[in-house]
Amino acid sequence: MNPWLLVGVIVATTAAGDLLQSREMKRHGEIHDFRISRWGRIAAGLASRRFMILAVFFMAISFFAFLTLLSKTGLSFAVPATAASYVVETALARWLLKERVSFHRWAGACLVAAGVALLAL
Amino acid sequence: MGAGAGNRAKTLIVSLVVVLANVCGNFLMGWGLKHGPPLTASPLSYLRVMFDPFVAAGVLLLIFWLLSRITLLSRADLSFVLPVTASGYVLSVMTGWLFLGEYVSPSRWTGTVLILLGTLLVGGTPPRSDR
Numbered sequence: 001m002n003p004w005l006l007v008g009v010i011v012a013t014t015a016a017g018d019l020l021q022s023r024e025m026k027r028h029g030e031i032h033d034f035r036i037s038r039w040g041r042i043a044a045g046l047a048s049r050r051f052m053i054l055a056v057f058f059m060a061i062s063f064f065a066f067l068t069l070l071s072k073t074g075l076s077f078a079v080p081a082t083a084a085s086y087v088v089e090t091a092l093a094r095w096l097l098k099e100r101v102s103f104h105r106w107a108g109a110c111l112v113a114a115g116v117a118l119l120a121l
Numbered sequence: 122m123g124a125g126a127g128n129r130a131k132t133l134i135v136s137l138v139v140v141l142a143n144v145c146g147n148f149l150m151g152w153g154l155k156h157g158p159p160l161t162a163s164p165l166s167y168l169r170v171m172f173d174p175f176v177a178a179g180v181l182l183l184i185f186w187l188l189s190r191i192t193l194l195s196r197a198d199l200s201f202v203l204p205v206t207a208s209g210y211v212l213s214v215m216t217g218w219l220f221l222g223e224y225v226s227p228s229r230w231t232g233t234v235l236i237l238l239g240t241l242l243v244g245g246t247p248p249r250s251d252r
Contacts, residue, residue, distance in 0.1 A: 021191065022199040031195040039188055046191070059187070064167070070151060071160035074223045078151075086203045093199040100250035101200045104242050108204040111239030118232030 003077075006069040010062050011085040017058035018089055019096060020051045026097070077119075087113040128196075132248045135193045136205050142186035144212040149179030151221060197248035204243035211237045 024046065031042065046052045070078045090109040094101045101109075153175030160166055170176055193202055211233045217223040225233075 018199060018203070022194050022202075025191060025194040028195055031192045042191075043188065063183075067150070067154075067167070067170075068160065071154050074217060074221070086207050089203050090200045093203075097199060099198045099200045102246055102250070104246045105200050105204070108239040108241075108243035109200075111235045111242065112204055112207050115232040115235035115239065118228045118235065 001068070001072075003069055003073050003081075006065050006072075007081050007084070009065045010069065010082045011088060013058045013062040013065065014082070014085040015089045015092060017055045017062060018085075019092055020055035020058070022093065022097060024049050024052045024055065081116070081119060084113075084116050087116070129248060132193070132196045133244070135189060135196065136202070136244075139186060139189045139193050139202075139206050140209040140212065142182050142189055143206070143209045144216060146179045146182035146186055147209075147213055148216045148220065149175045149182060151179075151217065153177075153179060155221060198250055200250075201243060201246065201248050204239050206240075207236050208240040211240075 028046065066078065066082065069082075073081075087109050090101060090105065093099045153173040154160065154170065157173040157176065158166070158169055160170055171180065190202070190206075193206075197205075214225055214229065214233050218225045
């Protein structure tokens with residue numbers, strides 16, 4: 001399979017997984033307690049949420065596509081090439097999650113996009 | 122230190138944990154895939170690879186990464202989390218170069234520097250825009 005096709009699959013499924021996760025965590029509220037013993041309870045609570053299950057499904061697809069890409073290319077290509085999802089997701093966070101994305105955040109996302117373009121050369 | 126500054130410091134520490142768990146997990150998986158049996162289209166091949174000690178350790182670290190990232194997403198915007206955790210890509214390139222002996226071209230080095238600058242720029246903004 002063409003490595004760039006795999007990159008496309010990874011970007012799309014990562015974006016879907018992240019947006020759904022972020023939406024659920026905004027609804028869940030801030031986690032203050034960092035004790036490992038509490039994580040099981042939090043994870044169990046989140047596992048019953050529909051969008052979180054869907055997020056994990058998309059992340060699983062992304063993971064196996066990433067594993068395939070990693071086996072076909074080097075780590076220094078596979079990992080940075082999939083950074084394109086960061087730019088797409090910033091725009092989607094503004095549009096779908098209604099986040100207020102400041103100039104600094106846009107500039108940061110653009111720098112990441114430029115970095116990704118250079119990595120692909 | 123005020124409550125806001127303390128909260129911000131906690132969020133940045135969680136960000137660091139997310140980045141390190143991701144970089145170490147990817148590195149271990151990369152090492153396992155490079156030195157283990159070759160991956161084919163067969164599902165059995167994927168299962169065999171999952172039982173490689175390095176890949177298994179990488180998967181465990183990526184589960185920890187997932188939990189810490191969920192924690193981070195409960196404290197910060199997605200548009201903050203994404204560029205800040207992008208610093209992991211820079212560390213991944215460096216670990217690929219340093220420990221796996223991968224060639225990194227000058228343009229890729231320039232790209233990683235730009236990603237790092239983007240991370241620093243967003244890292245200076247408040248984690249939550251609704252406060």
